[in-house]
Amino acid sequence: MTEFDIIKHYFTRQTRQRADVALGIGDDATIVNVPVDKQLVITTDTLSAGIHFPSETPPNAIGHKALAVNLSDLAAMGAHPAWITLSLTLPSFDAAWLNAFCDGFFALANTHDVALIGGDLTHGPLSITVAALGLIPAQKALLRSAAKPNDLIYVTGTLGDAGLALLGLQQKITMDPTIQTKLLEKLNYPTPRVKVGEALQGIAHAAIDVSDGLASDLSHILDESNVGARINVDQLPLSDALKTVLDKNAAIKLALSAGDDYELCFTIPPQHREQLTKLVPCRITCIGEITAEKGLLLHYQQGNPYHGDIIGYQHF
Amino acid sequence: MTEFDIIKHYFTRQTRQRADVALGIGDDATIVNVPVDKQLVITTDTLSAGIHFPSETPPNAIGHKALAVNLSDLAAMGAHPAWITLSLTLPSFDAAWLNAFCDGFFALANTHDVALIGGDLTHGPLSITVAALGLIPAQKALLRSAAKPNDLIYVTGTLGDAGLALLGLQQKITMDPTIQTKLLEKLNYPTPRVKVGEALQGIAHAAIDVSDGLASDLSHILDESNVGARINVDQLPLSDALKTVLDKNAAIKLALSAGDDYELCFTIPPQHREQLTKLVPCRITCIGEITAEKGLLLHYQQGNPYHGDIIGYQHF
Numbered sequence: 001m002t003e004f005d006i007i008k009h010y011f012t013r014q015t016r017q018r019a020d021v022a023l024g025i026g027d028d029a030t031i032v033n034v035p036v037d038k039q040l041v042i043t044t045d046t047l048s049a050g051i052h053f054p055s056e057t058p059p060n061a062i063g064h065k066a067l068a069v070n071l072s073d074l075a076a077m078g079a080h081p082a083w084i085t086l087s088l089t090l091p092s093f094d095a096a097w098l099n100a101f102c103d104g105f106f107a108l109a110n111t112h113d114v115a116l117i118g119g120d121l122t123h124g125p126l127s128i129t130v131a132a133l134g135l136i137p138a139q140k141a142l143l144r145s146a147a148k149p150n151d152l153i154y155v156t157g158t159l160g161d162a163g164l165a166l167l168g169l170q171q172k173i174t175m176d177p178t179i180q181t182k183l184l185e186k187l188n189y190p191t192p193r194v195k196v197g198e199a200l201q202g203i204a205h206a207a208i209d210v211s212d213g214l215a216s217d218l219s220h221i222l223d224e225s226n227v228g229a230r231i232n233v234d235q236l237p238l239s240d241a242l243k244t245v246l247d248k249n250a251a252i253k254l255a256l257s258a259g260d261d262y263e264l265c266f267t268i269p270p271q272h273r274e275q276l277t278k279l280v281p282c283r284i285t286c287i288g289e290i291t292a293e294k295g296l297l298l299h300y301q302q303g304n305p306y307h308g309d310i311i312g313y314q315h316f
Numbered sequence: 317m318t319e320f321d322i323i324k325h326y327f328t329r330q331t332r333q334r335a336d337v338a339l340g341i342g343d344d345a346t347i348v349n350v351p352v353d354k355q356l357v358i359t360t361d362t363l364s365a366g367i368h369f370p371s372e373t374p375p376n377a378i379g380h381k382a383l384a385v386n387l388s389d390l391a392a393m394g395a396h397p398a399w400i401t402l403s404l405t406l407p408s409f410d411a412a413w414l415n416a417f418c419d420g421f422f423a424l425a426n427t428h429d430v431a432l433i434g435g436d437l438t439h440g441p442l443s444i445t446v447a448a449l450g451l452i453p454a455q456k457a458l459l460r461s462a463a464k465p466n467d468l469i470y471v472t473g474t475l476g477d478a479g480l481a482l483l484g485l486q487q488k489i490t491m492d493p494t495i496q497t498k499l500l501e502k503l504n505y506p507t508p509r510v511k512v513g514e515a516l517q518g519i520a521h522a523a524i525d526v527s528d529g530l531a532s533d534l535s536h537i538l539d540e541s542n543v544g545a546r547i548n549v550d551q552l553p554l555s556d557a558l559k560t561v562l563d564k565n566a567a568i569k570l571a572l573s574a575g576d577d578y579e580l581c582f583t584i585p586p587q588h589r590e591q592l593t594k595l596v597p598c599r600i601t602c603i604g605e606i607t608a609e610k611g612l613l614l615h616y617q618q619g620n621p622y623h624g625d626i627i628g629y630q631h632f
Binding site: 012022023026027029031032033034036039041042043044045046048050051052073074076077079083085087091101117118119120122123124127129130132133134137141143144145207208210213224309 | 337339342343344345346347348349350352355356357358359360361362364366367368371389390392393395400401403429434435436438439440441443445447448449450452457459460461523524525540
């Protein structure tokens with residue numbers, strides 16, 4: 001099959017069309033209409049085999065995840081996803097692999113009604129780059145620089161599950177196969193918190209998605225906002241699976257350090273607390289507050305400081 | 317250096333800011349303002365070492381070319397480039413390499429006043445994916461599907477030079493070193509025909525950029541427009557360098573088949589011919605005309621048919 005045949009066969013399977021796509025796939029570029037009352041939000045992320053996902057990851061999960069991490073970045077801005085491009089580098093043409101990849105990719109794309117509007121197919125070591133374009137009303141984006149002292153700090157879902165799944169895959173930790181399967185689901189099929197991000201428009205100050213580890217990602221908010229934070233490590237939301245496999249301090253360490261959860265961490269002024277719980281469509285947990293004094297202070301419930309390792313994922 | 321340090325040090329060096337970038341690099345995503353009277357044009361292309369450029373290509377040229385091929389796609393739509401993202405996969409951190417890459421990349425970006433608004437840096441075999449976003453007035457895009465019978469077919473610049481340079485690099489053809497150097501310049505530093513593309517708004521019908529070979533790329537216009545073409549192979553624009561190295565039939569074959577020239581091929585209604593030569597800021601050559609009868613007919617000046625090989629670049 002030629003590149004053109006592959007694109008035609010595998011990547012034009014979305015049947016529902018967005019009305020704002022003026023010219024779809026098949027020309028030198030694609031044309032879309034951006035609503036006049038919206039700003040355009042743009043992000044791009046690459047996943048490479050053996051680095052961002054284990055080489056044995058099922059292709060369906062790779063397709064899901066390559067899109068999910070990009071939608072997660074839009075969610076962290078509070079943006080509504082609209083269009084995506086997919087640049088796929090494949091070691092060989094494998095019809096079964098491509099079908100499964102596309103199943104995972106388009107299932108998530110259809111869930112959020114995002115249209116694939118372009119891409120590129122090349123030959124080489126497996127690597128997937130997605131660019132995602134979203135829309136947001138002017139001045140409504142959730143910026144890393146917008147946290148204020150006394151803001152409450154929240155995270156969605158639970159933390160550390162994807163990291164624990166990876167440790168299981170690497171056979172650094174042994175666990176019950178049922179639990180391993182459950183955790184792998186979180187590693188392979190992260191849920192981008194798109195609806196949460198949109199619901200936070202006008203309620204939250206700052207937001208970021210937890211891709212490199214909570215402590216590392218929260219530090220970006222603190223640096224950009226010129227503030228500090230106090231985090232109660234006993235409040236970190238942990239799944240039953242995580243609590244079953246790890247003792248308390250190992251669980252906390254993983255919840256602070258492990259990447260790949262793609263939960264949102266965000267800050268809200270205390271007066272928005274009640275409004276928040278009504279609007280957000282998933283589990284959220286208050287884990288601490290923003291302080292005027294800089295630095296990230298980690299403490300147990302009783303107030304004594306936490307001193308474990310909290311190194312986030314290093315890319316180089 | 318961490319990923320964040322590298323991005324800060326190398327990729328935030330553009331000093332001139334576009335006023336339409338509402339939020340630049342440094343958050344989960346970037347925000348731009350799209351003018352209300354414009355449509356958004358989007359393209360993405362990946363270059364991989366050893367496939368899209370020889371491994372020994374200077375990093376400065378790789379930086380230029382990775383951006384140029386994307387700007388070329390926008391040019392083929394008649395769009396004005398505005399913003400770009402860069403996803404870079406590097407085998408290792410090499411300061412000298414990165415500096416030279418950025419020199420090439422940003423020199424071209426600054427020439428066209430396009431702003432780098434995002435990207436990603438990962439570890440792996442050298443590969444560069446750029447997504448380019450451009451703007452065009454509604455209904456003004458040059459579509460592959462817009463060619464009409466009796467349209468004249470033009471190409472910009474000269475054809476086959478990049479292909480000949482590659483044959484020289486691969487030592488399949490020997491040539492004078494001065495000529496080789498000149499041709500390498502065209503292979504390594506293609507000029508995206510951005511101003512030509514914009515000038516063609518309202519004048520040309522269809523357009524495409526010649527990346528896979530003229531015959532192959534023109535065929536896309538013919539297929540999408542449901543028309544045919546007659547091309548006079550004696551009219552194909554050839555550089556002095558090409559004519560010095562190759563005999564006539566080898567030169568024609570390369571001009572029809574070789575990719576990587578990134579010239580524009582476009583069609584105009586005959587009544588726009590005079591207007592065209594006044595507006596377009598580079599060499600352009602009429603090489604034939606669109607026919608109602610389908611198929612691509614190649615002939616010599618005297619009318620007798622050309623029967624050489626004209627296989628374009630196959631991606632898989």
